[in-house]
Amino acid sequence: MRLDNEKESRNVEDRRGQRFSSGSLIGRGKGGILGFIIVLVGAYYGVDLSGIVGLGQEQGYSQTSSSLSHQEEGELNTFSRKVLATTERVWGNYFSQNGLRYQAPTLVLYRGVTPSACGTGQSAMGPFYCPADEKIYLDLSFYDDMRKQLKAEGDFAFAYVIAHEVGHHIQNRLGISQKTQQAQRTARSQAEANQISVSVELQADCFAGVWGYQMQRENKLEVGDIEEAFLAAEAVGDDRLQKNSRGYAIPDSFTHGSSAQRLNAFRRGLQSGNPAVCQL
Numbered sequence: 001m002r003l004d005n006e007k008e009s010r011n012v013e014d015r016r017g018q019r020f021s022s023g024s025l026i027g028r029g030k031g032g033i034l035g036f037i038i039v040l041v042g043a044y045y046g047v048d049l050s051g052i053v054g055l056g057q058e059q060g061y062s063q064t065s066s067s068l069s070h071q072e073e074g075e076l077n078t079f080s081r082k083v084l085a086t087t088e089r090v091w092g093n094y095f096s097q098n099g100l101r102y103q104a105p106t107l108v109l110y111r112g113v114t115p116s117a118c119g120t121g122q123s124a125m126g127p128f129y130c131p132a133d134e135k136i137y138l139d140l141s142f143y144d145d146m147r148k149q150l151k152a153e154g155d156f157a158f159a160y161v162i163a164h165e166v167g168h169h170i171q172n173r174l175g176i177s178q179k180t181q182q183a184q185r186t187a188r189s190q191a192e193a194n195q196i197s198v199s200v201e202l203q204a205d206c207f208a209g210v211w212g213y214q215m216q217r218e219n220k221l222e223v224g225d226i227e228e229a230f231l232a233a234e235a236v237g238d239d240r241l242q243k244n245s246r247g248y249a250i251p252d253s254f255t256h257g258s259s260a261q262r263l264n265a266f267r268r269g270l271q272s273g274n275p276a277v278c279q280l
């Protein structure tokens with residue numbers, strides 16, 4: 001991506017110098033009643049927080065020690081702030097065109113473990129959005145995980161992941177999340193509830209595509225960037241994640257959608273640039 005002329009967003013909370021231990025935040029170890037409550041809160045807000053309490057680790061990324069150099073991390077820090085600024089512009093315009101004011105999310109940069117209104121955030125979960133505090137939680141070492149474990153490389157792939165999390169914020173702002181949470185509470189089966197989660201994820205991918213369309217128009221993309229994002233969308237599909245961790249895929253437990261579904265959703269937004277095509 002070409003972001004030389006982009007200003008950095010000011011909606012960033014840098015907690016990288018702070019140290020939290022997961023033990024002190026959620027009590028001893030995994031599970032337990034507090035852990036259970038965190039998962040319930042997550043279910044209420046439509047986010048999968050089972051990873052927070054160690055219940056859903058098999059779907060997450062087993063984080064290896066970050067090998068980001070000091071310089072790399074510095075670059076990613078600036079890059080993430082600029083990407084966030086581009087999303088503020090794209091969604092700010094869309095909201096004002098519709099007579100609404102866009103309240104941007106805050107990007108929290110942290111290392112390892114950090115508290116959130118949705119429970120304890122851990123880098124092993126990958127980046128996530130918490131609707132309760134309207135913050136995106138990102139450990140920059142995810143870039144390294146993406147590169148090593150998911151084999152998705154490049155700055156645009158990383159930007160796409162941020163744009164996807166912003167997509168969840170858009171859902172929250174537009175009241176879509178509230179409706180889907182309601183639908184999930186009344187779902188008749190786990191499979192049906194999962195199906196709703198999948199459509200929520202695919203819509204966030206589509207919103208990321210809408211952002212991508214604008215980046216394309218502003219000539220901020222470089223050759224190969226779109227392919228990069230496609231690879232990232234593919235790499236973070238549930239079928240890939242599950243195959244990597246368990247060796248097989250179980251469609252009913254998918255909460256993010258398959259790689260092909262994610263690719264399609266992203267492409268839909270990217271080709272039209274119109275959020276209206278991102279209906280659930």
Ligand SMILES: [Zn+2]
Pocket residue numbers: 164165168201204
């Ligand atoms: Zn998501």
